Amino acid sequence: MVSNQVGSKVYIEIVKQLRKMIEQDGLKPGDKIPSERELSERLAVGRSSVREALRALELLGLIETRRGEGTFIRDFRSNQLVQLLSTFILQDDKARKDVVETKYLIEMDCLRLIIDRNNDEKLSLLKSWVEQQAFSDDEFFLKIVDLADNHLFYRIWNILSDYYQSLKLPTVEIEKIEYSKLVEALMTNEEEIVRRQYAQLRKLSNG
Amino acid sequence: MVSNQVGSKVYIEIVKQLRKMIEQDGLKPGDKIPSERELSERLAVGRSSVREALRALELLGLIETRRGEGTFIRDFRSNQLVQLLSTFILQDDKARKDVVETKYLIEMDCLRLIIDRNNDEKLSLLKSWVEQQAFSDDEFFLKIVDLADNHLFYRIWNILSDYYQSLKLPTVEIEKIEYSKLVEALMTNEEEIVRRQYAQLRKLSNG
């Protein structure tokens, strides 16, 4: 069944077939795909080849397997691609020194996006949360990144946050009032004001 | 050998071990990694499990296998996986929008970093390059991202650039003079001027 194009590996063909199958049958996240043994039979290939294809797609976060149950299509939104690539790519030491810089710039990008989104309602909710709860710096900026409503930034920031933790920099105490003032700055919709407050919160020289 | 963490799949552990191996031995693109049979022996796992890990990494474009020769580490920027993912993932509009948005914001971040770095000499070189060469938008911003001298941004931008390509957006013609003006703006070291020029080049509404 598998087209067996010259020079093409079986598991690659299986990936293609699966994609076709998903498309034709209109399968969506959460739906179950045929079992490994059935795929092996239907495509007339060995089960190990089917597994190579499935494991690759699993590592990409495109499918999910549950022992004893089966294999399911996954919500692509939560794919761990960036996560995985990063663990491979970010391993060199030269990159690590840039973690802080990148994290801060992306946080500022998210603040800009929030200004653009102009969602006063959610900002009000954030404001009362800041005033009433105790939270860590990460918890606060996780809400910021979430508000920015950009999944890529969301994922990238989470990775950076992990690396940031692992750097074990000396802890900087940040007054709660700084966060409040940042939220208030966001409410003005003035980028310059937001930037100044962010710089002050992070104790950066450059406003 | 494989840690056999409870609930963890063997092939995942092998991926981790490979990463460790690459890090410890300082392996670089083009280098050869141990054969499947040797890995199977050294890690005390079945060869089929080793293959599941390798095929997954191969689909990601992180390694390359040549029959009869062996398995080699690959240059990460290969976009094979982008091709695959684009058909799987980037179908929904929100994700596409995020890619464009993120790419632009990171480009602007890099422009800011260049201002901070304040390297007049390299800017002069860039200026004459812009004036004398023909180049694509990607080629120009690759130089920008490179000048920003932040490896994280460099790598993230490259991934985003690949995604961006796969979106196949209608081509936007950009006058060469726009790039020249952007470089000149950089030379003023005034962020506001740079931002305005970048927005104009990208034809964004918000200055």
Add this chain to the structure above:
DNA sequence: GTAAAGAAGTGGTCTGACCACTAGATAGGT
């Protein structure tokens, strides 16, 4: 009617076998 035991189906892993291909060693001729 409910709970325990069993059967069927599924993914997880290992082993062994064979094929196709590459590169280096070897043997042969000049």
Add this chain to the structure above:
DNA sequence: ACCTATCTAGTGGTCAGACCACTTCTTTAC
């Protein structure tokens, strides 16, 4: 001594079969 053809060991590619662990559903026993 040199070059060529052949052989061989090593490598990835694929398949088949065998267990195991787990989940779900059915059957059985009380």
